[in-house]
Amino acid sequence: MRKRSAGPVGAVRRAGPGDGGRERGVVPAPAHGDWLTLGKDGRLSLYAPTDGGLLRWTETAVGGPAWSGPHFVPVQGLTDLTVVQGADTYVHFLGRRERERADGGTGVDVVHAIQYQTGLAFTEWRSLGNPHRDPAQGRALGRPVGAVAADGTVHVLVPDAHGGLALRREAPNGKWRAWEDLSGTGIDTPPATVSLAGGRVEVCAATASGVLLWRQAAPGGDFEGPRGLALRPVPGTVVALETGPERATFFWADAGTGGVGAWREGDWPVALGGAPTGEPCARLRTVVDGYDSVVLACRDRDGSAVLGVGGTENEAAGFWWYALGESCRGVPALARDGHGRVVMALIGGDGTPKVARQEAGSGLTLTRWRSLED
Known part of the structure; x- marks a missing residue:
């Protein structure tokens, strides 16, 4: 498995009176993905989006029942948050972020952060960019989802402005590859992903006319498909x-x-x-x-x-x-x-x-x- 550097860490602090509704831990809706995770130390953590970032609760002992938190992790501009965990127990956070551009317009990018150990700080939020260079098309980017292969390789998938599916994933050296176009048509909601124990990743996306399925022929390889399925x-x-x-x-x-x-x-x-x-x-x-x-x-x-x-x-x-x-x-x-x-x-x-x-x-x-x- 590839070694990772912890890198710079982002702030994680107890939500307090200055955080508006966050002092009570009230959230409008859950995160997407696997937002309840089990750490290597046997404790559960729960993550939920809130204004200006996300909240985290953590079991104080293996099996509970008490929890600490909420702890506030700041990240501005998130419109969507997805949580995904790998077999190594590292927890990955993927977000769709909107920020004001220098020309006054709105720029959209995908951001990523990692929590390596239960209850500890996150890495910095790193921008993975946007598969579209045109700002108008970039604003049509959908919500990202993720899959972590058995070797720890992170895959980020997002519906693009053309109704297809875009992929960005890590290379064997730990750097990020360029965005890849997996094609497809009629995709306007995030796909489902599954990381198989043998190392391959599969992706399934629903459209108004059926289902599209992509599969890796071998671990770390290119994705084959999409193959259409007559499901509803x-x-x-x-x-x-x-x-x-x-x-x-x-x-x-x-x-x-x-x-x-x-x-x-x-x-x-x-x-x-x-x-x-x-x-x-x-x-x-x-x-x-x-x-x-x-x-x-x-x-x-x-x-x-x-x-x-x-x-x-x-x-x-x-x-x-x-x-x-x-x-x-x-x-x-x-x-x-x-x-x-x-x-x-x-x-x-x-x-x-x-x-x-x-x-x-x-x-x-x-x-x-x-x-x-x-």
Whole structure:
């Protein structure tokens, strides 16, 4: 694995009275991606965007239940924040940033920062630029998403102004390659990415007419595709999870049935039920009662959080949904804590982060919700 330099660090401080609404840790909506992460030391961290930057909460001990925070990380101009974690446990932050240009117009670029250790400072926010040189086209750039390959190589993907997909990734020497055009058409929402244990990365993007899929033929290689698939996801709802050796399953909100759908190479699509909004599901692979299982979490049409559980690559045998009786904003997050228990996080209807943890015993039952502001 390539060695990284910690580099200059950005400020991380306790949010205080001078931070407006940040002293209470209230956020308008969650970040995108995996915004609940498990560090190498076994502690969970939760990240959420706020005015002028982002907020971070961290477990004070492995398995909780207490959390420290919120701690405020300043970064001006972010319109979107995506969190992605690699197998090395480093947490990467990708943002779409808007700033005033010298000519008075608005400039847009993609920025990136890293947190190497739980609860410690970030690196500086580095600009990755914009695939478009024309400022007007650059302002049409979409929200970036990321994937960290098994060797630690960071991949940044973003819908461009032409309805295609742009890629920027690290080179073997740690420097960033130039922007690459992966082509495609009709893409106006961020794609889904999956980093497979064998080192390859796959990317899936939904359009109004179907799905486009890109795959690396070998770790670190070029992306093949796009290949068109006759699936009907709601654009912006596709997520991916490695469910077998070098094999990904894709989940989405289905435009035809209104429920959640699942598909992987070599199988037919399967309807999983549920009633999601036009947002993606959080996803996690874990063991429940001794069975390899997939857990999904999303917000249903009445704004409440729901949890779904089924056998890994055995969706046709049944997928069970449970209403959790808690309103939430945006997409929940799922992770395992330092003791291997499933933890679900959400941003409550009042803008306060909350978590619930898997209880001991059979099945997947969650504890009562704990506000991180308690």
